[in-house]
Amino acid sequence: MLALVLLNSCLGLAAKVDLGSDMWLDWTISGSTITFDYGVASSLKQANRWAGISFKDASGSRNMKDSDVILFNFDNLDKIYDMWATSDDLPDTDANNDVSTNYSHTVANGYYVFTFQRSLDTGDSMDYSLLNINQVQIQWTYGPMSSNGDFLQHGKSSSELGAVIVNINDGSLVTTSQSYYLIAVVSLLFSLV
């Protein structure tokens, strides 16, 4: 088991990062495909609530603008929303959904786990290319939905949103002066199973 952990660590096959205290993201890269598991604590589940993450340049601002947004709706768990934020406002839904093909969800160990796959580079300008990069910024948040099913703005407290910059190969946190407020615990996927 330890050998497997070390092997995966060296090859960068699996990585995991905590996103605040109620969410985590792990991923595995195989060839040109990346598989994500996004965990959201069951305690966050509520009617009229969404949760999501976005990918962005590691060197970019911590704002949502210019990020590749993926949202989940607790009232419609079968749906995965592929979006892009052109501003710090409601993201636009992509014309092509590049994350829905192998999407599934489950509940395990007190978390809703959303599993989805995409190509490292989907070729869609509304998706952030994860191909041949060392670091990526991952933003996370959750917020309310209207009774009509429209996404409404998330809160702004440090328990409601955050950003981490990680090494894509192993999920390890990139230390920056701005990331001190994030409690990011890094561990390997295979050390948990």
Ligand SMILES: *[C@@H]1O[C@H](CO)[C@@H](O)[C@H](O)[C@H]1NC(C)=O
């Ligand atoms: C979905 O899974 C199939 C079979 O493993 C794979 O060939 C395909 O690339 C996957 N799709 C995406 C978008 O990753």
Ligand SMILES: [Ca+2]
């Ligand atoms: Ca997108």
